[in-house]
Amino acid sequence: MQFNEIKDAILIGFFLAFMIGPVFFILIQTSILKGFRAAFVFDIGVILGDITFILIAYFGSKSLLEEIKDDPRLFYIGGLILLIYGLITYLDKSQKNIIPNKDFLLPEKTNYIKLFLKGFFLNFINVGVLAFWLGMIVIVGSNLKMNPAKIFNYFTIILVSYLITDIGKILLAKQLKKKLTPKMAYKVKRIMGIVLMVFGVFLILKGFVPKENKFFNSVIEKVE
Structure with missing residues (x-):
């Protein structure tokens, strides 16, 4: 691979780590509330999801692309899951009743x-x-x-750059734990719940927008 290709892959991975979405917020929340190791394990799961999508995109057939393009139920299901998970997170009061005068201790078992x-x-x-x-x-x-071989190397560099950037985010977010009180932790959790519900509603609405399918049409034409 040429130097410019390596540089581009690194930059893509870096900026990908700062794309605002539910994963971004949950990663920060996990780092603050549960520590580095928990956030890192969560992030490995995220990256495995990316790898799965990359493999699907690479080996996917035209019929699979057509199915994704024409089936808005994928957006509905994904959005509904986010909406329900956000609602559960928002309504969870497990941290609300912690005694404020005591030191805030994170659960030992994760x-x-x-x-x-x-x-x-x-x-x-x-x-x-x-x-x-x-x-x-x-x-x-x-x-x-x-x-x-070149495609494999290119996407490997993207994902490694993405992971390294996420590790930096986790370490920075972890510093906020020192200022975290039970009351603030409860507020953070409720905010995360609201964020997840918003993204869930947005994803559901995308299933009702026909123009979104134009992207898949152009992709299929290029594949052909």
């Missing part, structure tokens, strides 16, 4: 498998992520003349 799966599915239900990687495959693949 279910890392649950965090890993949470990161994976939270990313996987977002059809927009698949659309992004599908577009990247079309653009990058044509520039690299569909060379499998």
Whole structure:
């Protein structure tokens, strides 16, 4: 790979880590409330979701693209899951009744498998992520003349750059834990719930917008 291609892949990974979405907010929240290790495991789940989408985009057939393009139920289901999860997060009062005068202690036991799966599915239900990687495959693949080795290296650099940037975000967010009180932690959780519900509603509404399908039409034409 040429230096410019490596540089572009690194920049894509860096800016991808700052795309505002539910994963962004949950990663920050997990780092603040549960620490570095928990946030890192969550992020690995997210990246596995990205890898899955990249493989689907790369090996996907025209019929699969047509199905995604014409089936708004994917948006409805993904949005509904986000909406319900956000509502549960908002209504959860487990941290509200912690005695303010005592030191705020994070739970000693953390279910890392649950965090890993949470990161994976939270990313996987977002059809927009698949659309992004599908577009990247079309653009990058044509520039690299569909060379499998070059494409593999290019996307590996993107994901490694993305992970390193996320680690930096996790470490910065962790510093906020020192100023975190039980009352503030409860407020953060409720805010995260609202954010998830907003993204859920937005994803559901995307299923009702026909013009969104134009992106898939253009992608399919390029694939053909």
